Amino acid sequence: MANLYPRWFNRLPLMAGAGLLLSGALVTAGAWYYLTPKYSRVGYQPVQPVPYSHKTHVDQLGLDCRYCHSAVDKSWYANIPSPSVCMNCHSQVLASDARLAPIRDSFKSGEPVPWVQIHRTPDFVYFNHAVHVNRGVSCVSCHGQINEMVEVRHEKPLTMAFCLDCHRNPAPNLRPPEEVYNLRWTNDPAKQLAMGKKFAHDWKIMSSQNCYTCHR
Amino acid sequence: MRYFLITLLLITAAVVSVAGVRGALSRKPPLEVFPDMKRQPKLRPQKPSAFFADQRDSRLPVAGTVPVDALLSDSPAATGFVPGTTNYAAISPYPMTAEWLERGHQRFTIYCSPCHSAAGDGNGIITKYGLLKAGNFHDPRILKMPDGQLFNTITLGKNQMPSYAAQIPIPDRWAIIAYVRALERTRLGDLNDVPVENRAALR
Numbered sequence: 001m002a003n004l005y006p007r008w009f010n011r012l013p014l015m016a017g018a019g020l021l022l023s024g025a026l027v028t029a030g031a032w033y034y035l036t037p038k039y040s041r042v043g044y045q046p047v048q049p050v051p052y053s054h055k056t057h058v059d060q061l062g063l064d065c066r067y068c069h070s071a072v073d074k075s076w077y078a079n080i081p082s083p084s085v086c087m088n089c090h091s092q093v094l095a096s097d098a099r100l101a102p103i104r105d106s107f108k109s110g111e112p113v114p115w116v117q118i119h120r121t122p123d124f125v126y127f128n129h130a131v132h133v134n135r136g137v138s139c140v141s142c143h144g145q146i147n148e149m150v151e152v153r154h155e156k157p158l159t160m161a162f163c164l165d166c167h168r169n170p171a172p173n174l175r176p177p178e179e180v181y182n183l184r185w186t187n188d189p190a191k192q193l194a195m196g197k198k199f200a201h202d203w204k205i206m207s208s209q210n211c212y213t214c215h216r
Numbered sequence: 217m218r219y220f221l222i223t224l225l226l227i228t229a230a231v232v233s234v235a236g237v238r239g240a241l242s243r244k245p246p247l248e249v250f251p252d253m254k255r256q257p258k259l260r261p262q263k264p265s266a267f268f269a270d271q272r273d274s275r276l277p278v279a280g281t282v283p284v285d286a287l288l289s290d291s292p293a294a295t296g297f298v299p300g301t302t303n304y305a306a307i308s309p310y311p312m313t314a315e316w317l318e319r320g321h322q323r324f325t326i327y328c329s330p331c332h333s334a335a336g337d338g339n340g341i342i343t344k345y346g347l348l349k350a351g352n353f354h355d356p357r358i359l360k361m362p363d364g365q366l367f368n369t370i371t372l373g374k375n376q377m378p379s380y381a382a383q384i385p386i387p388d389r390w391a392i393i394a395y396v397r398a399l400e401r402t403r404l405g406d407l408n409d410v411p412v413e414n415r416a417a418l419r
Contacts (some may be wrong), residue, residue, distance in 0.1 A: 015217050026228060034235055040246040043239045061341055064326040070383045077261045088378040089330075093346045112272065117263075122254035153241070 037157040044154040046116035049102050051151070058147040058183070065139060065146075065181050076128040080115055083107040118154050119143070126216050133181075136174040136199055140183050141166065147183040163214065167207040171196030174205070294386060296367035304364030308390045320395030323388045327380060328396075336399045348376055353396055354403050366393045 144155025265273035336353035373379035
């Protein structure tokens with residue numbers, strides 16, 4: 001009588017175990033890699049109604065962020081500029097350019113320009129721009145190199161872990177207040193740490209980790 | 217076993233090729249699995265809202281409303297005029313201090329220097345791209361203007377000069393004027409402004 005079970009059958013439990021382990025490891029790795037805002041948010045770059053470029057306006061023309069986002073150092077909300085701000089210059093510069101037609105239309109009609117929002121925290125999170133930028137935290141820390149972006153891209157995950165990493169240890173991200181809006185500013189890491197520690201001490205920075213700070 | 221490994225490899229390759237890597241460009245908004253608490257029916261600035269007929273949740277003030285922190289509407293600080301007249305206030309109603317001037321310098325750099333240049337001579341960077349020459353603050357005509365008239369220009373604009381009332385709050389406008397006055401002084405100085413003991417060094 002031939003063998004009912006071939007020889008390799010002896011290794012079946014081992015093989016099944018190894019296979020399960022391997023698939024389990026792959027599924028875990030996939031979940032770790034993909035099921036996080038580091039994957040789902042970072043890189044989001046919607047098509048905007050006007051091909052407005054921060055690279056042209058900030059890098060080339062040297063405009064300050066506050067020229068357009070004028071509430072960023074006064075309120076929790078960094079406003080998107082109204083079309084009248086663009087028309088300060090574009091009533092003369094590129095005055096009949098087709099790319100700027102939506103801006104001119106809304107300037108005349110008073111209808112808002114349909115910009116697509118990119119960074120968007122959940123509604124149960126309380127965030128505040130003014131507290132950060134007035135305490136030496138630059139736009140780069142949370143938005144990346146906006147000054148080099150032709151179209152704005154979601155650069156940082158903006159998860160709770162991201163906020164807390166800095167709130168636990170803000171020193172590496174504190175810079176002199178006059179450099180907050182200068183996204184090109186860099187510092188040698190060793191000096192930066194000493195300087196950040198000094199600022200945190202002098203300004204009595206207490207970036208809270210209490211849940212009530214961000215959820216109220 | 218071999219088939220199993222090959223299938224696993226194929227599935228992995230398929231997932232990676234469809235899902236891509238972290239940080240890759242995406243034109244579609246991030247997926248939100250249980251959005252019920254994340255997107256509450258509350259109002260946030262500059263967002264659309266179905267509640268209002270014009271779909272805007274940032275409401276325009278009703279005609280005639282005055283913000284609680286507004287200055288008295290006929291004080292020189294709010295209008296740039298001597299109350300009850302059409303004469304421009306000669307000097308700023310705010311006291312001049314070092315911090316005030318520093319504030320003015322900062323705001324001037326943000327809002328005025330793109331067109332008027334950091335030196336205030338009207339040759340800012342935008343003039344290289346098609347803007348007419350902006351006003352030169354060292355021009356005798358502007359030198360003689362009362363502070364109130366400068367305030368009026370910032371608030372309402374003049375010819376090609378746009379209004380900055382929406383971008384610059386009233387106190388900041390006066391701080392900018394203080395700085396413009398200081399800037400004008402830089403080209404009016406003569407030897408008498410230099411302390412006596414330093415004069416020799418300039419000769």
